[in-house]
Amino acid sequence: MMIGRIIIRRRRREEIFLLVLCLALLAATASFAANVTYDHKAVVIDGKRRVLVSGSIHYPRSTPEMWPDLIQKSKDGGLDVIETYVFWNAHEPVRNQYNFEGRYDLVKFVKLVAEAGLYVHLRIGPYVCAEWNYGGFPLWLHFIPGIELRTDNEPYKAEMQRFTAKIVDMMKQEKLYASQGGPIILSQIENEYGNIDSAYGPAAKTYINWAATMALSLDTGVPWVMCQQADAPDPIINTCNGFYCDNFTPNSDKKPKMWTENWSGWFLPFGGPVPYRPAEDLAFSVARFFQRSGTFQNYYMYHGGTNFGRSTGGPFIATSYDYDAPLDEYGLLRQPKWGHLKDLHKAIKLCEAALVASDPTVTSLGSNLEATVYKTGSGVCAAFLANIGTQSDATVNFNGNSYRLPAWSVSILPDCKNVVFNTAKINSVTVVPSFMRQSLKVAAVSSDAIGSTWSYINEPVGITKDDAFTKVGLLEQINTTADKSDYLWYSLSTDIKADSPFLGNGSQTVLHVQSLGHALHAFINGKFAGGGKGSSSNAKVTVDIPVTLVPGKNTIDLLSLTVGLQNYGAFFDKTGAGITGPVQLKSLKTAVDLSSQQWTYQIGLKGEDSGLPSGSSSQWISQSTLPKNQPLIWYKTTFDAPVGNAPIAIDFTGMGKGEAWVNGQSIGRYWPTYVSQNGGCTDSCNYRGGYKSNKCLKNCGKPSQSLYHVPRSWLKSSGNLLVLFEEVGGDPTQIAFAAKQTGSLCSHVSESHPLPVDMWSSDQTTGKKSGPVLSLECPTPNQVISSINFASFGTPRGGCGSFSHSQCSSTKALSIIQKACIGSKSCSIGVSIDTFGDPCRGVTKSLAVEASCT
Ligand SMILES: *[C@@H]1O[C@H](CO)[C@@H](O)[C@H](O)[C@H]1NC(C)=O
Ligand SMILES: *[C@@H]1O[C@H](CO)[C@@H](O)[C@H](O)[C@H]1NC(C)=O
Ligand SMILES: *[C@@H]1O[C@H](CO)[C@@H](O)[C@H](O)[C@H]1NC(C)=O
Numbered sequence: 001m002m003i004g005r006i007i008i009r010r011r012r013r014e015e016i017f018l019l020v021l022c023l024a025l026l027a028a029t030a031s032f033a034a035n036v037t038y039d040h041k042a043v044v045i046d047g048k049r050r051v052l053v054s055g056s057i058h059y060p061r062s063t064p065e066m067w068p069d070l071i072q073k074s075k076d077g078g079l080d081v082i083e084t085y086v087f088w089n090a091h092e093p094v095r096n097q098y099n100f101e102g103r104y105d106l107v108k109f110v111k112l113v114a115e116a117g118l119y120v121h122l123r124i125g126p127y128v129c130a131e132w133n134y135g136g137f138p139l140w141l142h143f144i145p146g147i148e149l150r151t152d153n154e155p156y157k158a159e160m161q162r163f164t165a166k167i168v169d170m171m172k173q174e175k176l177y178a179s180q181g182g183p184i185i186l187s188q189i190e191n192e193y194g195n196i197d198s199a200y201g202p203a204a205k206t207y208i209n210w211a212a213t214m215a216l217s218l219d220t221g222v223p224w225v226m227c228q229q230a231d232a233p234d235p236i237i238n239t240c241n242g243f244y245c246d247n248f249t250p251n252s253d254k255k256p257k258m259w260t261e262n263w264s265g266w267f268l269p270f271g272g273p274v275p276y277r278p279a280e281d282l283a284f285s286v287a288r289f290f291q292r293s294g295t296f297q298n299y300y301m302y303h304g305g306t307n308f309g310r311s312t313g314g315p316f317i318a319t320s321y322d323y324d325a326p327l328d329e330y331g332l333l334r335q336p337k338w339g340h341l342k343d344l345h346k347a348i349k350l351c352e353a354a355l356v357a358s359d360p361t362v363t364s365l366g367s368n369l370e371a372t373v374y375k376t377g378s379g380v381c382a383a384f385l386a387n388i389g390t391q392s393d394a395t396v397n398f399n400g401n402s403y404r405l406p407a408w409s410v411s412i413l414p415d416c417k418n419v420v421f422n423t424a425k426i427n428s429v430t431v432v433p434s435f436m437r438q439s440l441k442v443a444a445v446s447s448d449a450i451g452s453t454w455s456y457i458n459e460p461v462g463i464t465k466d467d468a469f470t471k472v473g474l475l476e477q478i479n480t481t482a483d484k485s486d487y488l489w490y491s492l493s494t495d496i497k498a499d500s501p502f503l504g505n506g507s508q509t510v511l512h513v514q515s516l517g518h519a520l521h522a523f524i525n526g527k528f529a530g531g532g533k534g535s536s537s538n539a540k541v542t543v544d545i546p547v548t549l550v551p552g553k554n555t556i557d558l559l560s561l562t563v564g565l566q567n568y569g570a571f572f573d574k575t576g577a578g579i580t581g582p583v584q585l586k587s588l589k590t591a592v593d594l595s596s597q598q599w600t601y602q603i604g605l606k607g608e609d610s611g612l613p614s615g616s617s618s619q620w621i622s623q624s625t626l627p628k629n630q631p632l633i634w635y636k637t638t639f640d641a642p643v644g645n646a647p648i649a650i651d652f653t654g655m656g657k658g659e660a661w662v663n664g665q666s667i668g669r670y671w672p673t674y675v676s677q678n679g680g681c682t683d684s685c686n687y688r689g690g691y692k693s694n695k696c697l698k699n700c701g702k703p704s705q706s707l708y709h710v711p712r713s714w715l716k717s718s719g720n721l722l723v724l725f726e727e728v729g730g731d732p733t734q735i736a737f738a739a740k741q742t743g744s745l746c747s748h749v750s751e752s753h754p755l756p757v758d759m760w761s762s763d764q765t766t767g768k769k770s771g772p773v774l775s776l777e778c779p780t781p782n783q784v785i786s787s788i789n790f791a792s793f794g795t796p797r798g799g800c801g802s803f804s805h806s807q808c809s810s811t812k813a814l815s816i817i818q819k820a821c822i823g824s825k826s827c828s829i830g831v832s833i834d835t836f837g838d839p840c841r842g843v844t845k846s847l848a849v850e851a852s853c854t
């Protein structure tokens, strides 16, 4: 049957049910293909202009077991469209050898979105950036003779066309384009090329024209877009990416104003503090976009997820790709962001008819104050009132009524009269998550593991593999390893004469090493001597490592490593990595350059070749004294999964740097010893005023990432295998589980808040007036509200976790809330003196509640 491919437009549930029933009967014969076009106002589906809210979920950054839940939560949050990139290097790791299995099952992902009744925007690229290794390009492209990436170059264009056509054909075969009855309403070719195209000279223009013509020739039956490409040729729609896009205009008045990447937060590099974006500001940016004639906007990311394996770009992008998105890394609702945006989406949808009908009338209501009115031919009216000032709240007069507008906020009036939503007034619960630490309940490794639960294997220092080779001079790393491993050994043996100035305590001999990045460890005569690392802003490493040499033969073994390949910028593919020199021995008196000597190279680790990540080998050593804080060790243990369904992470505090595998699947690189800067963080960032990626930071002076997601579906209840490769040294017995729990649930709603959007709609039909409402709902199914930790109606102070009473506080609040909420999954209470009495006349009051769910 074809049900899964049928697009269900926005209707109420009962109607959808009837529709599905009818379609089920008709499916065998009828065609339900949708006609997707566009005009200057909007994307047009079957002749109807649409206001569309979209969100990015990248399928490889979660597991197929998580997809249905993520998609459902996106739908519940008010999204119409799911947007994803297509990850070329994941799908074609070896030229002409494809992988569309597991996390890379693109067809399954698209079909699941269709089953939920949502549309898809498929951003094929195939350059995707996305903080993804090498921007999504397979590394083998680099080795095609004569190739130049992302420009008017025949070998490159041939590969780009081949892969793009492959994906389009695959979607067509499965009838996934809207023109065929599927969910895909839009596709993207190239990606943010306009940001960097000037570096490619005149060839940039011919390339982009070629890309447009090539994409159109694939005949998908749905529109193509190019983001950040002001000169996108017709009929390709140029779209905007950024923290704000309200000032954007497309390059033709026949094209709609579309926002393909609105950054819901920002990505995290190893060594960086954790960025976040306040919900009030994100909502403000979206409301402003729709206020100023936008009709399609996409959250980048709606669910960021995890960079499993070696998929991060960078360099130095962390394994977590949480992005402060409305759905957190683990797929849980991030509150109040998710709920606040859900309310915003409802408010915008109430305005849809007016928004797509006409161009707006814009009126200034004073300095920084703006009213925008949309009207349909039949007189339906919707208005947006904005205060774009960053300092003062304002009271404005509009259509004869008076409205209070907080600084940096937009109010939405779907009938040009009543405010249903203000971007600065959060009506949604705040959930404070917590992690519960529990020890890695370790099972016995093997019968001979007496008293020890971990076993280990030393990774040898220097050259030990048969495929090692010798070259004169220093080699660039990526060209040498083809990114088959993070690791490349550079080894040299050098003779030191007895009278050498590099000998003796007074010589102060150092090994000077310069590397393009991303980190290196140096060993002299088999012993660790020191190392260095780059950072996300400068990947290069220059170090002077004190060394002690001996008369005669000395070995210098340098382990150079990459931490995700560059994914952004003009010619990013040529950035390079590794020890390109110079490498010198320096003493107080003299220096010798070793760069152009004969070096021996080994790509990758011995343990990688012998299958240690999946636990194989009979060489694992189990003895009561486990080596700790030593470099280059593989560790192995087995463990039972924590009980319950809470998402889990492994806490790598106590370890240095490396990679970890659970039951043979890489959960990514860990690096808890890379600590972020000390200053510049705040837990209460002022949302007013323009946001930028370093405006709101937390976690300063702490490890950038100590918790690493382990998807539940990768675990059995017991006997799970955990393998680590530790580069610098750590204590694996400190490793623990962290299960993500809901801490407290808070809400704080003022008498001046608008009515909840749902109630406003029913007020409209019944004509009955009600007031603002505080609602609490436990975030996970099967939970009920078990206690009320705080309740005050009056002028409570503080925030979630630190609420306190003021002089003005109703004595009845706690018992009223307990009665209404305890034992229920959710509860709602009117925020008014009718419920609580009036503890202080003439003052605007609010209700603050903190609760727990179990
Ligand atoms: C698709 O819609 C456009 C604009 O709404 C219209 O001009 C065109 O005729 C339609 N095509 C089909 C095949 O229905
Ligand atoms: C990269 O390696 C190839 C051999 O695989 C070699 O021919 C080429 O010169 C190298 N390029 C650079 C920039 O080192
Ligand atoms: C270097 O100095 C240390 C004490 O500072 C001494 O123990 C050692 O023997 C000296 N080594 C040489 C090679 O002189």
Ligand SMILES: CC(=O)N[C@H]1CO[C@H](CO)[C@@H](O)[C@@H]1O
Binding pocket: 128, 129, 130, 131, 192, 195, 241, 261, 263, 267, 300, 568
């Ligand atoms: C111009 C720019 O910074 N673009 C970035 C927008 O955000 C996406 C997602 O983080 C990146 O992939 C782009 O590089």
